[in-house]
Amino acid sequence: MNDDMTRERDRPGGRVTMQQVAAEAGVSISTVSKVINGRYGVSSETFDHVSAVINRLGYEASLVARSLRNTRTNVIGVLVADFEPFSTEVLKGAADAIRDTGYELVAYSAGGRVDEHVGWERRYLSRVMGTLVDGAVLVTPTVTDVQYDGPVVAVDPHTGRSSLPTVAADSLQGARIGVDHLLELGHRRIAMVTGRPDLVSAQLRERGYREAHGAAGVPVDDSLLVLGAFDADQARGAARTLLRRPDPPTAIFAANDVSALAALEVATELGIDVPGRLSIVGFDNIPESALAHPPLTTVQQPMRELGHQAIAMLVGLIAGHHLEETHVTLETTLVRRRTTAAPGAAS
Amino acid sequence: MNDDMTRERDRPGGRVTMQQVAAEAGVSISTVSKVINGRYGVSSETFDHVSAVINRLGYEASLVARSLRNTRTNVIGVLVADFEPFSTEVLKGAADAIRDTGYELVAYSAGGRVDEHVGWERRYLSRVMGTLVDGAVLVTPTVTDVQYDGPVVAVDPHTGRSSLPTVAADSLQGARIGVDHLLELGHRRIAMVTGRPDLVSAQLRERGYREAHGAAGVPVDDSLLVLGAFDADQARGAARTLLRRPDPPTAIFAANDVSALAALEVATELGIDVPGRLSIVGFDNIPESALAHPPLTTVQQPMRELGHQAIAMLVGLIAGHHLEETHVTLETTLVRRRTTAAPGAAS
DNA sequence: CTGTTAGCGCATTCAG
DNA sequence: CTGAATGCGCTAACAG
DSSP, rough: OOOOOOOOOOOOTOOHHHHHHHHTTSSSSSHHHHHTTSSSSSHHHHHHHHHHHHHHTTTTOOHHHHHHHHOEEEEEEEEEEHHHHHHHHHHHHHHHHHHHOEEEEEEEEEETTTTSSSOHHHHHHHHHBBBBBSEOOOOSOOOOOOOOOOEEESSSSSSOSSSSSSEEEEEHHHHHHHHHHHHHHHHHOOEEEETTTTHHHHHHHHHHHHHHHHHOOOOOGGHHHEOOOOOOOOOHHHHHHHHHHSOOOOOEEEESHHHHHHHHHHHHTTOOOTTTTTTEEEEEGGGGGGGGOOOOOOOOOOHHHHHHHHHHHHHHHEEEEEEESSSSOOOOOEEOOSOOOTTOOOO | GGGGGGGOOOOOTTTOOOOHHHHHHHSSSHHHHHHHHSSSSOOOOOOOOOOOOHHHOOOOOOOHHHHOOOOOOEEEOOOOOSSOHHHHHHHHHHHHHHTSOEEEEEEEEESSOOOOSSOHHHHHHHHBBBBTEEEEEEEEEOOOOOOOOOOOEESSOOSSSSSSSSEEHHHHHHHHHHHHHHHHTTTEEEEEEOTTTTTHHHHHHHHHHHHHHHHHHHHGGGGGGOTTTTTTHHHHHHHHHHTTTSSOOOOEEESHHHHHHHHHHHHHTTTTTTTTTEEEEEEHHHHEGGGGSSSOEEEEEEEHHHHHHHHHHHHHHHOOOOOOOOOOEEEEEOOOSSOOOOOTTTO
């Protein structure tokens, strides 16, 4: 602890302000501002002097104060409900895309306490748009009335007609190939752990599930569809319900990998061999899915590419460009690993 | 005159301000502020009326303006050089830890353009500390003089004695078990693709490599140590140098998984069978490592736990608690997959 | 070339 | 109980 009063750091965290730089350099605040922003109208002598003081004090302009004053901040926001595998993959793609744009990236999350208030994206948007960030990418937004007139792009968006530009994977096609794979292996009792009903992606996956059955002439048993809501806990419950039935399914198609991994966990817990007695197919191909035992067969969606595209569109929007495509859809592919086999192929 | 009363939404993004709420409700700005912050001194009548207007307009306080005014923001910052596998895993752990704290999380990155200015963390810190965030977690900071007196915790920190509290995995022990594994398999010419020399973790991994050799009585050939700097491109170059030697090593120990994966790529490219003619061991166990062909044998460090611990320490720090341990070290374990075998075991 | 002034959106005194 | 005034750190007009 030093008692010396020579330092005038009053804010916690030891922030140095322009005020202090100006005082130290013996000039006015606005002169410091000019030096920092490289504005003309400063003698090279003062410039050097002030620069030296700035370096010595380690001054750096407060993002917040600057944001409040300026319209442009040069920062793009990625708004997520939580940092989980899907959103972080999208984030990696966004980071990749932003590298050459000159923008900085801020990812913002309320820490998963989303259910408290449906419509978190609306609140987040109000909080940061127009001040902290120049534009925002919304990852899996839930509400239907995000009628925002600023530059905003949604990834894997909600139900309902949205005026927002969107980027999403082709969930319908993806579910088709996932369920077709199971059907081709000979499965006839295929259960589904469904996703969050408010998300378009979840609805399409269920539709794909039904269409695949229809195309194969296999009737759908509606009691085999259980809500998993893209949530590990809920999906575990759903899987338990399914697998404890007197007539359990021979396969489970899960609306996302987190749910599929949960189902795999439950199967192991109940002593059900996978893929011997139960086949499981997921959706997403999050990196974690390859780490499972056995590694998960899943429908891959290009998560990073989703983030990449969203940033590209957003940057165009901010620049005032007109978007060619306002609703971009990316393809999915099947990744065969070890959780699927023909039914009754007990090991 | 009252020209400013007629002002509509001038900010882009359609942000609603207190100004507009006040005008719409026919009250003053300070009354709106009181309603929002639940301050006493407002009649329940006005309270209800103003609340109604707030809901109708969808008003939400600007994070930026509020940050500027208040000392506390209830937001914690995670500052990263880039959103890559390691930092995003730490981020997941941080998100997990923050769930019950009431804090929100902001992850900030300059978009990988770090090399332009060494010491990015110093700048980031100045930008956000004391205004946007109440405290910060620094992921793999590089400079040696981050002498910040605010609540800051470093994950996998830099070289030199740091006054900052730190959280890191036991790199020395990790490197020991990784190299021991190779030694036990019978390898005697083990190369190492080293990490970023400015990071303590990288130095310890090299030391572990040397100690393992010493303990086994196997001399170290210094020409077998090549700089990879935790960077994919650089590691690829290093691996190429190593594998094109007339007397190539029979195994490579890489300072992190990104480097190991790069080495694997080069081996494939050169037609060298892994693990038949070359064994590879990585460090980190990022999710991607299991996706490789063949899946990577690696030393796992608890990346999420790193983030979790850092947040726990930071929250304590912000609350003014005294830290029990200022330098936390977590254990590592070996994950055997398919990139290691006895030397000369050509397939 | 430099300093003074006026806010950005909000929370907090302190008068009325 | 309510509103006008002040300032957080900064930039952009405008004065000197």
